[in-house]
Amino acid sequence: MAAKVRKTATKLADGRDFFYFDDSPEYVSGEKTRRLDDPRPLGDRFAPHVDEDGNETAFTGPIMRYDVLTGDWIPMAAHRMNRTFLPPADANPFAPARPGAAYQDGEIPDTDYDVVVFENRFASLMRVPGVPDVVSYLDEGELLAERPAAGRCEVICFGPKLEENLISMGEKRMRTVIEAWVDRTEELMAMDGIEQVYCFENHGVAIGVSLHHPHGQIYAYPFVTPYTEKMLRQARAHREKTGRNLLADVLETELKLGDRIVAQTEHWVLYVPAAARWPVEMHLAPRRQVARIPELTDAEREDLAGIYLKMLQAGNRFHQNPDGSYVDLPYVSGWHQAPKGAEDDLRLHLQLISIQRSPDKLKYLAGSESGMFAWISDTTPEKIAARLREVWEG
Amino acid sequence: MAAKVRKTATKLADGRDFFYFDDSPEYVSGEKTRRLDDPRPLGDRFAPHVDEDGNETAFTGPIMRYDVLTGDWIPMAAHRMNRTFLPPADANPFAPARPGAAYQDGEIPDTDYDVVVFENRFASLMRVPGVPDVVSYLDEGELLAERPAAGRCEVICFGPKLEENLISMGEKRMRTVIEAWVDRTEELMAMDGIEQVYCFENHGVAIGVSLHHPHGQIYAYPFVTPYTEKMLRQARAHREKTGRNLLADVLETELKLGDRIVAQTEHWVLYVPAAARWPVEMHLAPRRQVARIPELTDAEREDLAGIYLKMLQAGNRFHQNPDGSYVDLPYVSGWHQAPKGAEDDLRLHLQLISIQRSPDKLKYLAGSESGMFAWISDTTPEKIAARLREVWEG
Numbered sequence: 077m078a079a080k081v082r083k084t085a086t087k088l089a090d091g092r093d094f095f096y097f098d099d100s101p102e103y104v105s106g107e108k109t110r111r112l113d114d115p116r117p118l119g120d121r122f123a124p125h126v127d128e129d130g131n132e133t134a135f136t137g138p139i140m141r142y143d144v145l146t147g148d149w150i151p152m153a154a155h156r157m158n159r160t161f162l163p164p165a166d167a168n169p170f171a172p173a174r175p176g177a178a179y180q181d182g183e184i185p186d187t188d189y190d191v192v193v194f195e196n197r198f199a200s201l202m203r204v205p206g207v208p209d210v211v212s213y214l215d216e217g218e219l220l221a222e223r224p225a226a227g228r229c230e231v232i233c234f235g236p237k238l239e240e241n242l243i244s245m246g247e248k249r250m251r252t253v254i255e256a257w258v259d260r261t262e263e264l265m266a267m268d269g270i271e272q273v274y275c276f277e278n279h280g281v282a283i284g285v286s287l288h289h290p291h292g293q294i295y296a297y298p299f300v301t302p303y304t305e306k307m308l309r310q311a312r313a314h315r316e317k318t319g320r321n322l323l324a325d326v327l328e329t330e331l332k333l334g335d336r337i338v339a340q341t342e343h344w345v346l347y348v349p350a351a352a353r354w355p356v357e358m359h360l361a362p363r364r365q366v367a368r369i370p371e372l373t374d375a376e377r378e379d380l381a382g383i384y385l386k387m388l389q390a391g392n393r394f395h396q397n398p399d400g401s402y403v404d405l406p407y408v409s410g411w412h413q414a415p416k417g418a419e420d421d422l423r424l425h426l427q428l429i430s431i432q433r434s435p436d437k438l439k440y441l442a443g444s445e446s447g448m449f450a451w452i453s454d455t456t457p458e459k460i461a462a463r464l465r466e467v468w469e470g
Numbered sequence: 471m472a473a474k475v476r477k478t479a480t481k482l483a484d485g486r487d488f489f490y491f492d493d494s495p496e497y498v499s500g501e502k503t504r505r506l507d508d509p510r511p512l513g514d515r516f517a518p519h520v521d522e523d524g525n526e527t528a529f530t531g532p533i534m535r536y537d538v539l540t541g542d543w544i545p546m547a548a549h550r551m552n553r554t555f556l557p558p559a560d561a562n563p564f565a566p567a568r569p570g571a572a573y574q575d576g577e578i579p580d581t582d583y584d585v586v587v588f589e590n591r592f593a594s595l596m597r598v599p600g601v602p603d604v605v606s607y608l609d610e611g612e613l614l615a616e617r618p619a620a621g622r623c624e625v626i627c628f629g630p631k632l633e634e635n636l637i638s639m640g641e642k643r644m645r646t647v648i649e650a651w652v653d654r655t656e657e658l659m660a661m662d663g664i665e666q667v668y669c670f671e672n673h674g675v676a677i678g679v680s681l682h683h684p685h686g687q688i689y690a691y692p693f694v695t696p697y698t699e700k701m702l703r704q705a706r707a708h709r710e711k712t713g714r715n716l717l718a719d720v721l722e723t724e725l726k727l728g729d730r731i732v733a734q735t736e737h738w739v740l741y742v743p744a745a746a747r748w749p750v751e752m753h754l755a756p757r758r759q760v761a762r763i764p765e766l767t768d769a770e771r772e773d774l775a776g777i778y779l780k781m782l783q784a785g786n787r788f789h790q791n792p793d794g795s796y797v798d799l800p801y802v803s804g805w806h807q808a809p810k811g812a813e814d815d816l817r818l819h820l821q822l823i824s825i826q827r828s829p830d831k832l833k834y835l836a837g838s839e840s841g842m843f844a845w846i847s848d849t850t851p852e853k854i855a856a857r858l859r860e861v862w863e864g
Contacts, residue, residue: 141851143745144708144720146700150745152847200846215723220744276837284834293837301842306540314538326538329609350614351537351544410841429840440678441835443670443687447804447821448695449843452594453546457535 081255088183090118092195093230096186097259099252104188114185121197122204137204140299142211142221149299151225153200170233170289184233191252193232193260193294201227201295209269209298223298226269230294232256241279241290243388250381257294258370258377261413264296265368272297272304272415275369280406282431282438300415304422307412311421323423327361336461339386339468343379346387348461353451355433356394356405356460358387360426367414368424386468387428393467395435405430475649482577484512486589487624490580491653493646498582508579515591516598531598534693536605536615543693545619547594564627564683578627585646587626587654587688595621595689603663603692617692620663624688626650635684636671637782644775651688652764652771655807658690659762666691666698666809669763674800676825676832694809698816701806705815717817721755730855733780733862737773740781742855747845749827750788750799750854752781755819761808762818780862781822787861789829797829 082103084096094114096105106112124132140151169182172189183194203209203226214220234253235245242250257275264273277292278285300308307322314322327345330336336348338358346360360383362376372380388409395403407430414422431439433454444450476497478490488508490499500506518526534545563576566583577588597603597620608614628647629639636644651669658667671686672679694702701716708716721739724730730742732752740754754777756770766774782803789797801824808816825833827848838844 141745143743143747144716145704145743145745146697147704148700148745148747148843148845150747150845150847152850154848154850154853214744215727217719217723219719219723220727274837274842276841278836283840284832284836295838295842297842297844301838301844303540303841303843306542306843310539310541322538325611325613329611329613333609333614349537349539350608351535351539351542353537353542353544408837408840410837427841438678442672442678443668443802443804444689444695446677446802446823447670447697448668448689448691449542449697449700450691450695451542451544453544454548456546456548459548 081252083259084112086112086185087114088118088185088194089114089116090121090197092121092197094183094185094194095192095256095259096189097191097193097252097256099190099248104190105186105192112185116181135204136207136224137202138200138225139222140225142223144219144221146302147305148302149223149225151200151227153198153225168238168287168289170231170287170291171238172236183231184236189233189236190249191232191234191256193230193256196229196231196293199229201225201229201297203228203267203269225298227298228264228267228270228296230260230264230296232260232275232292232294234290234292238289242277243385243392245290247381247385250385251377253292254369254372254377254380257411258372260294261368262370264294265416267296269298270296270416271300273368273413274301274410275413276408276410278408280404282406283408285406300418304412304415304418308415308418308421311418315421321365321421321423323361323425324365327363336457338390338461338464339383341379341383343376344383346383348457348464350457352455352457352460353453354429354431355439355453355455356391356407356428356430357457358391358426358428358464360384360387360428362424366424367419367422369411369413371424384426389470390464390468391428391430393470394430394463395432397435403432403435406432475646477653478506480506480579481508482512482579482588483508483510484515484591486515486591488577488579488588489586489650489653490583491585491587491646491650493584493642498584499580499586506579510575529598530601530618531596532594532619533616534619536617538613538615540696542696543617545594545621547592547619562632562681562683564625564681564685565632566630577625578630583627583630584643585626585628585650587624587650590623590625590687593623595619595623595691597622597661597663619692621692622658622661622664622690624654624658624690626654626669626686626688628684628686632683635673637779637786639684641775641779644779645771647686648763648766648771648774651805652766654688655762656764658688659810661690663692664690664810665694667762667807668695668804669807670802670804672802674798676800677802679800694812698806698809698812702809702812702815705812709815715759715815715817717755717819718759721757730851732784732855732858733777735773735777737770738777740777742851742858744851746851746854747847748823748825749833749847749849750785750801750822750824751851752785752822752858753819754778754781754822755817760818761813761816763805763807765818778820783864784858784862785822785824787864788824788857789826791829797826799824800826 082098138153140149175187209226274295311322330347338346391405409428476492532547534543569581603620668689705716732740785799803822
C-alpha cells in the first residue's frame with residue numbers, strides 16, 4: 077500500500093470485519109494502545125431468531141425484491157428500523173474505546189485510530205453464510221421475484237474525533253481515506269456476487285445523517301444500480317454512434333466550452349454538469365480513462381486529496397446567510413465507479429450534490445421527482461458554476 | 471360532462487387559462503357572485519425582460535437540458551426561486567377574492583368556488599408563443615442538448631377553504647376533482663408536444679408543500695418521464711415474452727396471492743406493490759384495462775371517489791403517536807397515465823407514497839437513493855399492507 081498507510085485487519089466480537097488504516101508511524105492502532113480485539117459480549121449476528129413463543133427461525137439476512145414495474149432491485153432491511161439515530165456525544169458509537177474501560181458500547185475496539193472501516197451493524201446488504209444467492213418467486217407465474225440482498229455495507233470513520241471533519245483533518249488524512257477507498261474497492265469487487273462498489277459520504281442532518289461522527293459509507297451492491305444502468309445505456313449508445321467513450325467526450329466538451337468548469341489541477345477537472353439537476357452539483361473527473369479508484373496513480377491520488385478538500389470548502393461558501401456567515405452545506409458526495417465488465421464504458425467520477433437551494437430553503441423531492449423520477453431544477457448549471465468560481469479561493 | 475359539473479373557462483389578467491368546475495346548482499362561480507374576471511393589473515407574462523441597464527431581452531420561457539449521462543430531460547426553472555413559500559393565512563393566494571375588494575393578490579377572481587384549475591404562475595414547464603420547440607446544442611459536437619421546456623403546469627384547488635382537505639370535503643367534492651382531472655387530461659393530451667399528463671397531490675410540509683391551501687398539481691410533460699420510460703421498457707419486455715399486459719398480470723397476481731391487498735371495491739383494487747420502496751406505498755388500480763382517467767366510466771369514477779378518500783383516511787391512521795393521536799401523513803399521490811402511443815402497454819394506476827417511516831422519523835433520500843437511484847426500504851410490503859388493513863375501517 078502506497079502513501080505509508082498500514083492496514084491491520086481484525087474482527088469485531090460478532091464476527092464483522094474491521095480494518096485499521098494507520099497513517100503515521102508510530103502507528104496508533106495496536107502499537108501505542110495495543111488493544112485490537114473487541115471485548116464486547118456481542119451475540120453471533122447470524123444466530124437464529126427466537127420469537128415470543130420460543131420458536132426458532134434461521135437468520136437468512138435481508139432480502140431484495142425485484143420491482144417488475146421499473147426493473148429495479150429493492151433491498152428490504154426491516155431490521156434497520158431501530159438503528160441508532162443522532163445519539164448524545166457520550167454514546168457516540170464511532171468514538172475510540174475509553175482507555176481502561178472493561179466494556180464499551182462503541183464499534184471501535186482500540187483507544188485511538190486514524191481511519192477505520194468496518195461492516196455496518198445495521199446493514200441493508202449482507203451475505204449470510206449458507207444462504208444460497210438464488211432468485212425465488214412469490215407466485216407460480218414467476219412475476220414477483222426476490223433474492224437475498226447479498227451485498228455488503230461498510231462504514232468508514234475518517235478520524236477519532238466527533239467534532240472534526242474531512243476539511244479540518246487536512247490533506248494527509250484525506251490521502252489515507254483515499255487509500256482506504258482503494259483497498260475496499262479492490263477487496264469488495266473481488267467478492268462473489270458483487271457488481272459495483274459505491275464509496276460515498278452523507279453530510280448534514282438535512283440529508284438524513286443519523287450519526288454526527290465524521291464518517292462515510294461503502295456499499296457493495298449485488299446488482300448494477302439504476303443510475304449506473306442509465307449511464308451504461310447512454311455510454312453504449314454513444315460508443316455505437318461515435319466509437320468513443322461518453323464520459324471522455326463530456327469532459328473534453330466541458331473543457332472546450334469552459335462555462336461550467338469550476339477548477340482544474342494537473343490530474344483532475346471539477347465542473348458542473350450541463351444538465352445539473354440539484355441546487356448544487358459538481359462532478360470531479362480524472363483527465364484520463366480510469367474505471368475505478370484503485371487504478372489511480374500515486375500522483376493522481378495525491379492531487380485528488382487537495383482538490384477534494386477544496387471542493388468541500390467551496391461548497392461551504394456557496395450559501396451565505398444575511399449575517400455574513402456561511403451555510404455548512406449538506407451534501408452527498410459519491411464515487412461513480414464502473415461495475416464489473418463495464419470498465420471501458422464507464423469512467424470514474426465523483427458526484428457531489430446538495431439539496432440546499434438557498435441559505436434557508438431545501439429542495440424537496442416531491443411529486444415530479446418522487447413519483448415520476450423527473451427532476452426539475454430551480455437554477456442553472458452556469459449560475460452554480462459561476463458562484464463556485466467566485467468562492468473558490470475563499 | 472357527467473356528474474352535474476359545470477365548467478367555465480376564463481383567463482387571468484396575465485393571460486393564463488383559468489377554469490371553474492362547479493358542482494352544485496345554483497353554481498357558485500359566476501351565478502351567485504358574478505365576478506369571473508381577474509381585476510389585477512398583472513403584466514404580460516411573456517413580456518421582454520429588462521435588465522438593470524435597461525436592455526431588453528425577449529422572454530423565451532424555461533428551457534430543459536438533456537442529461538447525456540442518464541438520458542433524462544431536466545427542466546430548469548430559475549425564475550421559480552422566488553415563488554411563494556408558506557405565506558400567512560391572510561396572504562393565501564388560493565383563497566377566493568374578498569367580496570367588494572377592488573384589487574387582491576390572490577389567484578382566484580371570484581368570491582367563491584368549488585374546484586378551480588389554472589396555469590401555475592411559477593411554472594417550470596411553459597410553452598411561449600413564437601418560441602419554436604426545437605433542440606439546440608451547447609457544443610459543435612452536438613453532445614449537450616437543450617430545448618424549450620414547452621409543457622404546462624396547472625394548479626388544482628380542491629375547495630375554497632384553507633382549513634379543509636379532500637377528506638373533510640367528502641365524496642361529492644372528490645367526484646368533482648375527478649371530473650377536473652378528466653377534463654384536464656383530455657385537453658392537455660391534445661396539445662402540441664405534450665407526451666404525458668401527471669395529476670398529483672403533494673401533501674404535508676415534510677414533502678415540501680409550499681402552500682397550505684388544499685390543492686394538487688397537473689403537469690403536462692413535453693417528454694416521457696424517466697419512471698414511465700422504465701415502466702414502458704418493462705411492459706414491452708413482458709409483452710414480448712408473454713403476449714400479455716404487465717400491469718394486468720401484476721394485478722391478477724396480487725389478487726391471487728392476497729397478502730398485499732388492502733381493499734377492494736366493485737371497480738378498484740388497492741394494494742401494496744410487492745417491491746414497495748417507500749415506508750408507506752399503495753397502488754390503486756381499476757380492474758380493467760384503462761390507459762388514462764378520461765376512459766373511466768361513470769360507475770368507476772363514482773366508486774373511485776369513495777375508495778380514494780378511504781385510502782387517504784387509512785394513511786392518516788398508519789402512524790400512531792405515543793399519546794394515541796395519529797400522524798397526518800405527508801404523501802405524494804399521483805396518477806400514472808399512459809403517454810401518447812403507449813395506451814396498450816401501460817395501465818392507469820394511482821401511486822401513493824410517503825416518506826414517514828415512524829411517528830417521528832422520515833425516510834431521507836441519501837447516498838444510495840440520490841446518488842445511485844437505488845432505493846433501500848426499511849420495512850416490507852407485507853408489513854405495510856397488514857397495518858393498512860388493520861386501520862382500514864378506523
